[in-house]
Amino acid sequence: MKKQSSSKLYYGWVVVAIVFLTLLVSAAISSVPSVLMQPLEKEFGWDRGAVSGAVSIRILLYGLMGPFSAAIMARFGIRRIMVFSMILLIISLSLTPLMTAIWQMVLLWGVLVGIGTGSLANVLGVTIANRWFVKYKGLVIGMLTASAATGQLLFLPLLAKITSDIGWRSAVYAVVAVLVLLIPIVSIWMRNHPYDVGSAPLGTSEVVKPAPFIGNLFLSPILALSSAAKSLTFWLLAGTFFLCGFSTNGLIGTHLIPACGDFAIPIVTAAGLLSLMGLFDLIGTTLSGWLSDRFDSRWLLFWYYGLRGLSLIYLPQALGMGYTQLTIFAVFYGLDWIATVPPTAKLTSDTFGKEKAGMIFGWIVVAHQAGASVAAYGAGVMRDILGSYTVPFVIAGFVCLFASLMAIRIRSRASQVKVQGV
Template sequence: MQETSKASKVYYGWFVVGIAFLVLLVSAGINSVPSILMLPLEKEFGWDRAAVSGAVSIKILLYGLMGPFSAALMAKFGIRRMMVTSMAFLAVSLSLTPQITELWQFFLLWGVVVGLATGMLANVLGVTIANRWFVKHKGLVVGMLTASAATGQLLFLPLLANITINIGWRYAIYTTVAALLILLPVVAIWMRNHPFDVGKASLGTDEILKPTPFTGNLFMVPLRALRDASKNKTFWLLAGTFFFCGFSTNGLIGTHLIPACGDYGIPVVTAAGLLALMGMFDLVGTTLSGWLSDRFDSRKLLFWYYGLRGLSLIFLPQALGLGYTSLLIFAVFYGLDWIATVPPTVRLTSDVFGKEKAGMVFGWIVVAHQIGASTAAYGAGVMRDLLGSYTLPFIVAGFVCLYAALMAIRIKAAGKKVQIAGV
């Protein structure tokens, strides 16, 4: 009895957050692999950057498109089952990657399978967990889980880059498979779907509620959510700003900063270290952003985040030419703002559409994010091949972020919640 009493002092939702944090960290690390593979694949198989960027573009797009449907799948089958299934598909796909010899195989494994599987382990997972387990500290939880997704992509880079340089790119792939296999039993044994499963209420309330059963068609319900949400101007402003968010983060910097550094003679490991530094500052910045979104106007937060990110991207081409110190300044400044936009965007989505529908609606907003990222991933590769540098893509991304800042400030305060049929 004493042991049970002591154990009950730690809310189980924090264990759920911890497990999700680690899984999202590894999933994001897997998403970072193509930026490391770009140069080795070009050297070994002769595939140009536009071709490899095409596979990455498909992965990013499917990653986003999976979002609203993953919210429906988690509502229907449970968070734990879908996490285990996605991790298993990732492990199989990654295990097959070292055997590839043709470009279409890379497109299939990394464009399609990895895109769909990591799409299940994305921001929608964090939003679903936060809305189910927390009323108090919800913004902080969203910030932590969002930071893990972005930070994992950046923190894995130095390790995988070192393995690629010293042993070979295939061993970097095997490292990610090992991480997945370690986490799979952790998720299978200790992950829980809902506070009701452990006899608890959401943190911040006293009422223990049984989860509402999912009804409707798994394919049609997300489409109805899109139809109903699209009638609201706030949805389009959030989706539009998130398009520019994806355009300026994982699609551009996450995919092309390492090869851009290579154009200036900066070694891969050094460039990966810069991204890792950005990841550490992102962990601070995005977690702090979650805390701030619980306390301040999310629209104003988005205005400052997009504006400051735009200025940093406009500065990036000069930083690349000036050397490591300038890049270090960029890494710190940009890292704090890497994906700090997510917690305020989630907060605005929940305020307007309600917490029960927020995951699915936010999933469609993430689709816009990934369309932007996909556009930048492929477009920057093509422009690099045509122009011989990344200067124009970086400057364009900076100016679209400034435009996103103006869009964010036009979002109106939440009024009457939008009703989503069939959820």
């Protein structure tokens, strides 16, 4: 060990900026299907349930990649995995405009995009926060989580406009161009660990070489899950996160634009609503990270899930009443869209330790994406059967109220027992 060298700018903030930008683009890719759903229906005659099925596979794989990507990043380095994932995304997106059958949509957007974006998931942000920061860890997690909202803020209206004016294929190629520009930034300036720049995690003074990854890339995440599964806290965190995914990207992120289309709201206007949510979620999630450094994360989750549930119950009325009411929903819902991530990640780190936090949080994200996958597919099927999204929106509202009650059952930090082994 050696003392940290002095520097005006802590390099960890450069790493945060690069990862923020990468997650921002990944979020933009994840939001593309909501813009493409109606054009694909019109051009190919694919029903909403079939397109939603491809999206649900992507969402599920996005989650399943989490714990394994944490182990792979520990073994091969964060920078290398980021570059590989972006190359995979470029290939799959470049082939998308050539597809003519629904199985190709499933392969390209369900499987390949699912793997690519899953390697650039929330686990990446948690890994960066744990490696580079002791001080401001919650704030950093909040900032990196908020990148998903910012991705929608920047890209959704633009992609909707390109789709409306030029066509959906041009919108896909626009995302490919952004990925091509991002690869050299990651390749040149990204670093894997503070030790690479002779630094210590912010909040400490000792520069320590990272321990080499020990264990099997695929077995270690399984062992981490087996160990964590003995803790009630893990199941409560996973359960609330399942309901979180059910009520956010799986439902609203996938189906709000098509739901607006059912009320003759133009696609660009609907994308603007999601963009507005992104703006307020950027504020809310960053603030949530700051709050999680100062207050009991269990009660933060109680309020976040409760308020989200009320807003979703209100949504069917807002859709029928007009743009002003939808704007109120967008602001209210947007403030805590993914504000649940920083307190959930913090509880995970506090309970299981930062060494295991990446893989275990990855499994909790699997639960989140499983919930999102169920909502993405289920809401599409229910809309085909019932002719509207009212029932799935109201169901999501009530499950959020249930999640708020689950959150306060999580044991406080003082009573948590660290899981040993693995």
